[in-house]
Amino acid sequence: MLNATLAILNANVVTLNPKHPIAEAIATYNEKIIAVGSEKEIRQYVGQKTTVINAKKRTVIPGLVDCHVHMTGFGWSLQELDLRNADSIKKVQQKLKKYAEQNLDSGWILGGRWDQEKFSEKRYPTRWDLDTAVADKPVFLVRVCGHLGVCNSKALQLANITKETTIDGGKIDLDEAAKEPNGILRENALELVWKAIPKPSLKDLENVCLLASRKAVEAGLTGVHWLVDSADEIRAIQRLNSEGKLPLRVYLGIPAEHLDKLVSLGFLTGFGNGMVKIGFIKFFADGSLGARTAALKEPYSDNLKTSGMLLNTQKKLDKAVLKAHGAGLQLGIHAIGDDAIDSVLKAYTKALKYFPRKNHRHRIEHCSVLNPKLVKRMKRLGLTASVQPHFIVSDFWVVDRVGKARAHWVYPFKTLTRENLIVTAGSDCPVEPINPLLGIWAAVTRKNFTEESLTIEEALKTYTLNAAYASFDEDKKGTIEAGKLADLTVLSDNLFSIPTEKIKQVSVEMTIVAGKVVYDAKNR
Numbered sequence: 266m267l268n269a270t271l272a273i274l275n276a277n278v279v280t281l282n283p284k285h286p287i288a289e290a291i292a293t294y295n296e297k298i299i300a301v302g303s304e305k306e307i308r309q310y311v312g313q314k315t316t317v318i319n320a321k322k323r324t325v326i327p328g329l330v331d332c333h334v335h336m337t338g339f340g341w342s343l344q345e346l347d348l349r350n351a352d353s354i355k356k357v358q359q360k361l362k363k364y365a366e367q368n369l370d371s372g373w374i375l376g377g378r379w380d381q382e383k384f385s386e387k388r389y390p391t392r393w394d395l396d397t398a399v400a401d402k403p404v405f406l407v408r409v410c411g412h413l414g415v416c417n418s419k420a421l422q423l424a425n426i427t428k429e430t431t432i433d434g435g436k437i438d439l440d441e442a443a444k445e446p447n448g449i450l451r452e453n454a455l456e457l458v459w460k461a462i463p464k465p466s467l468k469d470l471e472n473v474c475l476l477a478s479r480k481a482v483e484a485g486l487t488g489v490h491w492l493v494d495s496a497d498e499i500r501a502i503q504r505l506n507s508e509g510k511l512p513l514r515v516y517l518g519i520p521a522e523h524l525d526k527l528v529s530l531g532f533l534t535g536f537g538n539g540m541v542k543i544g545f546i547k548f549f550a551d552g553s554l555g556a557r558t559a560a561l562k563e564p565y566s567d568n569l570k571t572s573g574m575l576l577n578t579q580k581k582l583d584k585a586v587l588k589a590h591g592a593g594l595q596l597g598i599h600a601i602g603d604d605a606i607d608s609v610l611k612a613y614t615k616a617l618k619y620f621p622r623k624n625h626r627h628r629i630e631h632c633s634v635l636n637p638k639l640v641k642r643m644k645r646l647g648l649t650a651s652v653q654p655h656f657i658v659s660d661f662w663v664v665d666r667v668g669k670a671r672a673h674w675v676y677p678f679k680t681l682t683r684e685n686l687i688v689t690a691g692s693d694c695p696v697e698p699i700n701p702l703l704g705i706w707a708a709v710t711r712k713n714f715t716e717e718s719l720t721i722e723e724a725l726k727t728y729t730l731n732a733a734y735a736s737f738d739e740d741k742k743g744t745i746e747a748g749k750l751a752d753l754t755v756l757s758d759n760l761f762s763i764p765t766e767k768i769k770q771v772s773v774e775m776t777i778v779a780g781k782v783v784y785d786a787k788n789r
Contacts, residue, residue: 268312270294271751271780274304276320277759280745281722281724281730282328291325291750296779297538300747322702323774324759325746326725328487329701330732332651333410333518333630333691336481336491337498340473342695343480348374348406353385357406358398365399373462374399377407377414378553378695391440392448405458409659409696410553414455416448418713424461425673426450430456434549434576452552452576466578470501478505478512482784484700485773487752488514490651490691490736492547496523506541512783513776514752516544516736518597534595535737539750539779545597545628545735546589548671549576551605554633554666554675559602561634566668573602582612590616590625597628597651603636603671603765610642617646626735628689631656632681635674636669640684649687649735650677654708654724655697664713669729679717690727701728705760721760721768751780 269292274647278288280301290307292300300310311317338704346364357379381389395417403420407413416424428445430437435453437446448731450458464625465473473781481489493499499519505511517537519527524546528689536543551573552558557565560573577585596613600606606629613627628649633656643650657676664672681688690708692699708724711717719727726743741750755775760768 266309266752267294267299269299269307269310269315271316271777272307272311273318273325274307274321275322276755277322277324278745279324279326279725279759279761282728282744282746285746288745289355291726291745291751291753293780295411296751298745298749298751301745318775319749320755324756326754326756326760327459327729327743328778329485329728329754330490330514330622330736330742330774331481331486331691331694331699331701331728332490332689332732332735334489334491334694334699335425335494335695335696336477336489337470337473338411339480339492339695339699340475340477341375342378343476344473345595346374346406348377348379349409351379352383354388354390354394357384357390358394361395361398361404361406365402372402373420374402374404375406375462378404378409378467380409382555385537389413389449392416392418392421392446394446394550396592403464407455407647408556410457411696412553412558413449413451413556414458416450418448418470420458420461421446424458426454426457431456434574436574451556451558452574459609464497467497467501467504470497471505472500474501475505475510479784481699482512482776482778483773484702485754485756485776486513486699486701487754487776487778488516488732488736488742490544490732492515492518494520497772501602501635502541511540513778514539517542518545518547519543521546521548521585524594527594528588530594533593543594545595547630548582548585548596548598550582550609551598551602554601554660554663557666559634560604560608561667562604562607563601563671565663566671567667572604575605577608579608579611582608583615585614587616587619590622590627591620595626595628597630599630601631601633603634605637606632606635610639610646613646613648614642622645623647626737628735631693633675634671635677635680640677640686643681644684644686649689649731650681651689651691651735652678652681652727653693654678654684654690654699654704654727655692657707657711657713659697675712677714677717678719682719682723687731687734688727689731690724702771702773706730708767709768719767725760726779751777753755753777
C-alpha cells in the first residue's frame, strides 16, 4: 500500500461527494488525495515519512475558491488610505489630512472604498472638499464599487482633465455654477487619472501580489479567479509561481484590451499549468448600482433622471463577444443592471448562433438585477452566474435604488439555483472583504427577501464544486475524494451544526494547497 505524504486524522470531513458525504480522515500523496474514509482506514496509509495532522474534530471542507477578486487592488488597498468606515465628508477630510501627514514622501495619495450613502451629508465629495485637506499633492479616492472616484484639483491638473474633456463610456461631472469639473469621475473617465499615475515597478507588483496571496490563504482560499489589470501583473504572477512563492491557484480574468493579442497568439482558456492558467476575457457592459451607473430598463427609483449607462454599443459588444467566443476563449462580462444583462444575453445569443459550442461556460459577472425572462434566457444559453453574496449586506440601500418590486429580483440566488444554473461566488475584494465565510453567511442569512436565501450546502458549493466547474476543473477540484487535488480548508467549527448567524465568526485553522500546508493559524 502507498504511504501517504500527508494524513489528516480525527476530523469532521465534509466531502460534498454525495456518495460519501462525511468522513473522519484523509490521506494524500504529493498533490492528490488518495483516500477518504474512517480513522481506521486512513491509518493504513500512515508511514514513517507521513506528515500527520490531528484535526481535533475540526471541520475539513473542499478548498474554497473566490471566483471574482481583484487581487492586486486588494494588495494595494492594504497600503493605501482606507475610507470604508468614514461616515461623513468631514471624516474623509480628517483621515486624508492625517494620512498625508504620515506619508510625507508619497507622490500620489490613493485609496478610497468610501460610500456616500454612509455620509451624513448624503452626497459625493468634490475636488474642493479634498483640496481643503490636501492641495499640494494629487489625491484620487475611488468609491467602494470602483466605478466612480473623486480627485482633488492637483490630480485633475496632472490628468489634463478640463471642462472640454470627454471620453466614451465615461462621464466627467461639472459643477453647475462654475461649469468646471467638480472632481467626480464615472466609469471610463477614471482611466484618465490611472494613466497619469506613475506605473509601479515589476518588483513592487510582485510584492503586492504576494501580500494579497498570503492574505487570501489566511482567509481559507486555495484558489482565486484573479482579475488582472495589466500585462505586468500577469508577469508578476508568473514570476512568483516560477520561484515557488505563489501559495494558491490562479485562474486569470484578462481585460478585453488584450483580446486581440491572445487571439493572434492562439491562446485558449485553460492554457497554463496546475497553478496559473488563462481563464476568461473580462468585458464591462455597465457600471454599479451604488454609483447609479448600472444600466437599468427603467430609471432609478431614487433618481428618476437617470437609468445608468451602457459602456458599449450593442454592435461593439456583439463583435467583441463573437471574436472571443469564436477563438475558444471563455467570457466573463460585468453586467449589473437588467438592461446591461439583456445586452449581454443578446451578444451571447448571436455568438452561439454563429459558433455553436455547448461547453463554453461563459459567465455574467455580478448578474445583479434580474427578472424571470432574463433568468430563463440565461438557462437556455447555459451561462454561469458569478455573484458576490456579501453585496446583500453592503448594498443596504438597494430598495431605495430600484424600488421594492425590482429589489425582489436583485441577487435572486435561490431562483438561479432552482433553475439549475451554475452559481459561483466571489468577494469582488477590495470592494468587499476577502473572507469567503462572510459570503456564505450573507447568502444563508439574508434579511430581505428571505425566500432567496441559500442552504449552507448550496452556499458552500458556490465556493467549491461550482467554482471548479466555472474553471473547467470539476474533475480535479470541488469535492474531497480520491483522485482529486488535495486542496483543503480546515475550519474551527462545523458550518452545518452551528447557528447560521455564527458562520461569520468561524475561523480558518489551516489552508492546504496541493497537499502542502500554506497557512496554519498556530504559526501566525
